[in-house]
Amino acid sequence: MFRTAVFSCALTLLAMAASGCMTRYESCGPEGPSPAGLTSSDLVGSWRGDPRGHLELRAAGAATLTDWPADATPFGDLAPDERPGLSNGTWSLTPGMEQGRLRLDLDFLDDPAAPEGGGTVLTYDVSGTRAHPVLYMYTSDPDRCEFHTLRR
Secondary structure (H helix, E strand, O other): HHHHHHHHHHHHHHHHHOOOOOOOOOOOOOOOOOOOOOOOOHOEEEEEEOOEEEEOOOOEEEEEOOOOOOOOOOOOOOOOOOOOOOOOEEEEEEEEEOOOOOEEEOOOOOOOOOOOOOOOOOEEEEOOOOOOOOEEEOOOHHOOOOOOOOOO
């Protein structure tokens, strides 16, 4: 009985390894750990987007967006004249879903340009170094490694 149980467990583990279920996830693009010791004050300033966009983060928690790409918002499927013109909001640096990860939350819920009945919250993961942080968000399926990236 014991021998059968051990054999079954070994066979299951072998099948999982062969199918890729136990392989290590490989990161791509700007993915990586958040910089150790990073604080909100490290993020204050101007950020340039790739492929486009400009983000200004102010010390008081205000945020301003200009020339923002549609694929970096929940409105990418809308025609350009139907997309809300997000511009003014707030920002905060918060813990990410994984231990040791940080994320930047951009809140446009009170923006007058936000759609009627509610606004938008955009979330960017933080990687890079404390001196040169990188903000990024997936713009499609994570397996495709397509990002909107912001750098100083």
